[in-house]
Amino acid sequence: MGHDDLGALSRRRFLSLAGAGAAAIAFGACGSDDEKGSGSSQTTAAGQGASLAGTSITTAVYAKNHASSPLFWQRFAPEGVKVEVKIFTSGSDMNRALQAGDLDFGLFGPYNGLIEKEEGFGSKVICMCSRNGLGIIGRKDRGVESVADLRGKTFAVPPPGILVLILNNLLDRAGLKLDRDLKAVPLGYADMPAALERGDVDAYFGTEPLATQSVLSGIGKRLADPYTTGLGNFNTAIWASPKMLARPEVLKAVTKMQRDAAEYLSPGGKNDPEVWKDLLVKQFGYSEAVYKEVLSNVGAEWRFDDARKSQFEASAKEMRATGVLKKDVDFSQVFELQHQPQS
Numbered sequence: 001m002g003h004d005d006l007g008a009l010s011r012r013r014f015l016s017l018a019g020a021g022a023a024a025i026a027f028g029a030c031g032s033d034d035e036k037g038s039g040s041s042q043t044t045a046a047g048q049g050a051s052l053a054g055t056s057i058t059t060a061v062y063a064k065n066h067a068s069s070p071l072f073w074q075r076f077a078p079e080g081v082k083v084e085v086k087i088f089t090s091g092s093d094m095n096r097a098l099q100a101g102d103l104d105f106g107l108f109g110p111y112n113g114l115i116e117k118e119e120g121f122g123s124k125v126i127c128m129c130s131r132n133g134l135g136i137i138g139r140k141d142r143g144v145e146s147v148a149d150l151r152g153k154t155f156a157v158p159p160p161g162i163l164v165l166i167l168n169n170l171l172d173r174a175g176l177k178l179d180r181d182l183k184a185v186p187l188g189y190a191d192m193p194a195a196l197e198r199g200d201v202d203a204y205f206g207t208e209p210l211a212t213q214s215v216l217s218g219i220g221k222r223l224a225d226p227y228t229t230g231l232g233n234f235n236t237a238i239w240a241s242p243k244m245l246a247r248p249e250v251l252k253a254v255t256k257m258q259r260d261a262a263e264y265l266s267p268g269g270k271n272d273p274e275v276w277k278d279l280l281v282k283q284f285g286y287s288e289a290v291y292k293e294v295l296s297n298v299g300a301e302w303r304f305d306d307a308r309k310s311q312f313e314a315s316a317k318e319m320r321a322t323g324v325l326k327k328d329v330d331f332s333q334v335f336e337l338q339h340q341p342q343s
Contacts, residue, residue, distance in 0.1 A: 052253055053080030057244075059105040060088045060097075063190070064284040066208045066298040067107055067130035067236045069261040071279075076260035078253055089188060090159050091236075092116065098123040098241035105244065105254060107236040109162035110315040111324075117334060118325055122242035124336040127255045128262075128301040128308055129236040132227065134163060135211025135297070136170070137220040138203035139196060147224045148174040156187040156195055156204035162231060165318055167205050169229040196220060209286050212294040216287075231318075232311040237304060240336065251339040258302045259341050265300035304337050 059070040074083040088094045091108025098106050099121045107129045116123075138144030144153060147170050157178065158164065171177060178184040185201055192204040193214045203223065206214075214220030227233040238258055244250055265275055273295065280291045309331075319325045 051249060052078050055080065055250065056082040056084065057104045057250065057254070058084045058086060058102075060086050060094050060103060060107060062089070062207075063087050064209075064286075065189075066133040066294070067300075068279060069129060069258060069265055069300045069302075070105070070107065070238075072261035072264055073254070073257040075264070076257045081253065083257075091161060092159070095121055095123055095239070098239060101241065101243050104241050104250075106239050106241075108239065109234060109236055110312050111161040111165060111319070113237075113239060114316055114319060114325060114329060114334070115160070117329070118327065122245070123239045124245055124334060125237045125304060125312075126240045126251055126336050127238045127258050127340050128304045129238050129258070131233045131235050131299045131301050133208045133235050133298050134166070134205070134226040135208060135215075136167075136203065136205045136223045136226055137192075137196065137211050137214045138223045139199070139219060140221045141219075142202045144203050144223065145221065146174075147171065147176070149223075150174070150182045150203055151176060152182065153202035154183045154185055154200070156192045156201040156206075157184045158187070158189060158192075158205055158207075162234060162315060163205050163207075163226075165315055166226050166229050166231055168322075169231070169318075170224055170226070193217075193220075208298050209280060209284075209290050209294045212290050212297070213286070216289050216293060230311075230314045232307075232314075234308060234311040234315070237308075237312075245336060248339060251336065255302070255340045262300035262302040269299070269301075271295055271299060302340070304335070304340065309335070 059073060061068050061070050071085060077083055086103065088097070088106070091106065092112045094103060094106030094108055095112060095116050097103035106123070113123070113125070136147070138149070142153065143149060150171070155178070157167070168178070176182060187195060187201070187204065189207050189210065192201075192206045193210050195201045196204055196214055197217065197219055205226070215222060238254070240251060240254070265272060276295055276298070277291050280286045280294070281288055313331070316325065316329045320328060
C-alpha cells in the first residue's frame with residue numbers, strides 16, 4: 001500500500017505510480033475479442049448495462065499493491081459506464097471519502113470499517129476483494145528468527161487494520177505485548193522495507209509484494225504464518241458508499257465487475273501466472289523473482305460467503321472483547337450482499 005500524504009491522488013499521479021499499463025486497464029476501453037478475459041463476459045455486461053449508460057463511478061486501490069482487482073473493472077464494465085480509479089494510503093481515508101460522497105467504492109477490512117461504523121459511517125460491504133497478501137518480516141542479522149525473538153526489538157506496526165488484530169494474536173501466543181515487550185513504531189506499508197534495510201526497525205508486518213521484496217533482498221526473513229489465527233486469510237472487501245447503496249442497479253453491476261476482475265486474476269481461485277506477471281512485473285515494475293515468489297501469497301476474490309462472514313465476525317468479536325468496539329455489531333448495518341452474482 002502506498003504512502004503519500006496527499007491521500008487520494010489525481011489520475012496523472014496514478015499514471016506515474018501504477019504505470020501506464022495499469023492505467024490503461026483502469027481507464028481505457030475494453031479489450032479486443034482476442035484479449036484474455038474479454039468476450040462473453042464483456043458482451044453480457046454490455047447487455048446488462050443499457051440503463052447505466054452515462055454512469056461514472058469512482059473506486060480505489062493502494063499503489064502497486066496485490067489487492068488491485070478494481071484496476072480491471074473498466075475492462076468488464078457495462079457499455080457506457082466509466083470507472084475512475086484513485087489511489088489512497090489507508091482504508092480509513094477511503095471510508096471517509098465514501099462517507100463524504102467523494103468516492104463510490106473502496107477496499108478495506110473489518111477493523112477500520114467497524115470502528116467507523118460505530119461512529120456513524122454508512123458504507124457497507126458488498127463483496128470480497130482479496131485474500132492473503134501479508135508478511136511478518138524480521139532482519140536476519142538481528143537474531144530475529146520467530147515472533148518470540150521480537151522481545152526487546154523495534155517493530156514497525158502498520159496502520160490500524162486487520163493486520164493489527166492478527167499481530168496481537170501472534171504476539172499473545174508468544175507471551176508478548178506491543179509497547180511492553182517490544183517497541184512499536186507506526187509506519188506506512190510502503191516505508192517498511194526501507195526502514196528494515198536501514199536498520200531503523202528490526203521487523204515489520206507488511207503487505208505484498210513488499211514483504212517478498214525484503215526477503216529476496218537477503219535482509220529479511222519470514223517470522224510466522226499470519227493466517228493461523230481465527231481471522232483466517234481475510235484481506236480486503238469491497239465497500240460501497242451510502243450514496244451508492246441507494247442505487248441497487250449500480251451495486252449489481254459493480255459486484256459483477258469485481259467477479260469478472262477476480263476471475264481474470266484468479267480463475268476458480270487459482271492465480272493466472274500470465275495475468276499476475278503482467279500486473280506485477282510489466283505494470284508495477286517488480287522483478288521476476290518477486291513475482292514468482294509472491295504468487296503463492298496473493299489472490300483476488302469476489303464471493304463474500306459464509307466462511308468470509310465468519311472471519312469478519314471473528315474480527316468484530318475480538319475488537320469488542322478488547323474494547324476497540326464499544327458495543328456489539330449489528331451486521332444488518334454492515335453487509336449488503338444480496339447483489340452479488342450467483343456464480
